Amino acid sequence: MKRILLSVIVALAAAGVSTSMIGCGAAMGTTVAKYTKGTEPFTTVAPADGTYELTYTFSGTNTVSVPLKKGEKIGFEKAGDKIVAVAGDKTYPVDVNLATAAHWKGPKK
Numbered sequence: 001m002k003r004i005l006l007s008v009i010v011a012l013a014a015a016g017v018s019t020s021m022i023g024c025g026a027a028m029g030t031t032v033a034k035y036t037k038g039t040e041p042f043t044t045v046a047p048a049d050g051t052y053e054l055t056y057t058f059s060g061t062n063t064v065s066v067p068l069k070k071g072e073k074i075g076f077e078k079a080g081d082k083i084v085a086v087a088g089d090k091t092y093p094v095d096v097n098l099a100t101a102a103h104w105k106g107p108k109k
Contacts, residue, residue, distance in 0.1 A: 029053070029106040035076035035094060036101045041083055043075030050107020054085050054092060057101040064092050074104050 032052065035041050046052065046068040054064040066087040068074060074087050076094065084091040085102060094102050 031103045031105055033075035033104040034101055035083060035085075035103075037096045041076035041078060043073050043077060043086055046070055046072045046074050046107075048107050052087060052104050052106035054087075055103050055105055056095070057103070066090065068107075076102065 029050075029052075032047065033042070033044055048070050049068070051065050051067050052074060054066075056063070064085070064087070068088055072088045075085075077084055077086050077091070079091065083094040083096060083102075085094050085104065086092075087104070096102075
């Protein structure tokens, strides 16, 4: 009986952990624009009103959150010999040494 109860507790705990991990990734939204070190940067337009987040591969840290309206510019551009993230009329330096790629994610739903 104890063994069955322990198995049920372990299974429920594992399900809870996997569900919470899925929830965290989903809360960030989908990738709208991505810059990978060594590639040509590009811009696009925000597909919807909402909050967009600049994140780096492997760190998962949101460095900037920006509210944008549908159709505003978002992505990455060259600024001299550096790369900047662009959101609307604002720019943010991209630290290509922090990770191999930077992403604009959003909007959150």
